[in-house]
Amino acid sequence: MTKLFNYAQLKEDITGRWSLEAKGYLYLAPFQAFFSVLIIPNLNNFKVVGLAVLANIISISICATVFLIFSFTAFRNRKTKNVSLWWVLIAGIVLGATKGIATGYFVWLFGLEPELARSILSRIIQTVALGIWWVPTMALVFAYRERFRLQRDALITERVYLANANQQTKFGKAHKLIDSNKALRSFVESVKRQLAEGAQIAGEDYKYMAEVVRQIIQDDLRPLSHKIWEQENERLADFSLRDLSNLAITKYIFKPWLALPIYILTVAPVIASRQGVNLAIIETFIEIVVICAIFPLAPWLVPKRIGLAWIYFIFLGVLNTVISSFLINQIFRYEINSEYIFTNLINLSWLLMLMYLTGLLRSALANQSKIEEELVELVGRDKAIEQWEFHRKRLVNRELAQYLHGHVQNRLLASALRMEQAELASDPYIIANELNRVEELLDTATNGFKRTGTLSFVDEINSVRMQWEGLVKLDIEISPDVELLTMDAGLVNDASQAVNEIISNSVRHGFASKIRISIFMGGSNKLVITSLDDGLGPRNGIPGLGSFLFDSLCGGNWSLSAAIGGGSLGRYEVSVS
Secondary structure, eight states: OOOSOOHHHHHHHHHSTTTTOHHHHHHHHHHHHHHHHHTSSOOOSHHHHHHHHHHHHHHHHHHHHHHHHHHTTTTTTTTTSOOOHHHHHHHHHHHHHHHHHHHHHHHHHTTSSSOHHHHHHHHHHHHHHHHHHHHHHHHHHHHHHHHHHHHHHHHHHHHHHHHHHHTBOTTSOBOOOOTHHHHHHHHHHHHHHHHHHHHHHHTTOHHHHHHHHHHHIIIIIHHHHHHHHHHHTSOOOOOOHHHHHHHHHHHTTTOOTTHHHHHHHHHHHHHHHHHOHHHHHHHHHHHHHHHHHHGGGGGGGOOSSHHHHHHHHHHHHHHHHHHHHHHHHHHHOOOOSHHHHHHHHHHHHHHHHHHHHHHHHHHHHSOHHHHHHHHHHHHOHHHHHHHHHHHHHHHHHHHHHHHIIIIIHHHHHHHHHHHHHHHHHTOTHHHHHHHHHHHHHHHTHHHHTOOOSOOOHHHHHHHHHHHTTTTSEEEEEEOHHHHTOOOOHHHHHHHHHHHHHHHHHHHHTTOOSEEEEEEEESSSSEEEEEEEEOSSOOOOOOOOHHHHHHHHHHTTOEEEEEOTTSSEEEEEEEEOO
């Protein structure tokens, strides 16, 4: 039997980098303001509506200020270090209480409600409950969205590697490598021709030959790698909020158990403020009974088509409201007027929204392998196959772009730097040696980026070290647990490319002469690379391909900042799972 909850992962998601995400606040704020306006009594003219809207705009602005205070204090390091669960709870309570108090005060101030205490008390319970629920829920939804994208790509990549190994997919359809190979061969031939011509002209002019190599990097290599990387960024449709919603509507949205506590805590105080506590208890109880009688049985009849499933969901909400309203009216004999109908429509809208959001939450907490199976079922196998095939091509492009930028370019740059230093050494053989190195590099370029088998990470790092020998003083420390770690070729390639790019950036952009790099395990599934150099420090320019490469290799988990005393301080995390 699969576990629905992974509590360690749940805590990680709630307190991690997506905790108190601004997008979540922006998503909720319009809905909160909308329903907050609707529950104000006597919305019978434009003036009252306008004042109600203004009261909510002011209160939301105050909440935004509180949000920013939390973001820059207790939550400021959430991208790199998890916050305490207590801070998540406190943030939810404070934000909720701020919204309830501020809205209640300004509604009273504008004369929309007669009593200040009643105006605040009728709101603060529901807003605090909403805040406590919203802060972790949004963190979970965003964390899940990110994790699913990574896991989806990993699943597709696994199938791609299998397809490449067999030269044929499991679906019996043979595939060719994309035209990037042709582009690479053309690039190699062009570079060889330019080097030969440059060598004839240069003679023993070291600087001229170095300039030829640099020109090749600028005019040939960089445009090619950028073009390939752009193909990489022609992503498959991301697992968007729409996809997550469609999955929720077919599997999870009809289970009300998570929505009920929030619904009770938000609706009951409003009823109590208008009709008294006793009536609020009875009405809320009837609504709960009807909800529990209708929605748990609904999944048996959910239509397979997404559009019809949404219509079905709304129909059940309407049916629930009609039945509960009928039963309540049979007891209390309320007058059926516009206000009565309006109130029921508000309750209906609020119930549907809560069930929708908790449906998203349930899908976020579901077993991952089950989600993957359900997504394939949802989009159809034909579409899934199409996506896998497209991703197979993207994978080749991605690897080639990384290889060109992180390996070929950096080796050419190192050769150019050695040629420039040759003038000081007055060694006529340096250019010849460097040209031989470049030619060897080019001869193996068409196959060099392919990753097979298991490589030694230590050997790869030593190769990188030798590449920069004599150009920069390198101190690379690899912890024993990393040396003992079994890595496949892909991970070795990713990690060594990251190290190579770190060195290249420090030399090219920061003009560093000394670089210290430490490589160690940061937990069970993270390979952490830190760097410190004596260069000029980050220049805060427009992100280039190197930044995109780090984004790809590290999944966005990297940073580069100015070091105390000068130079650059970097931290890069590569997943090993």
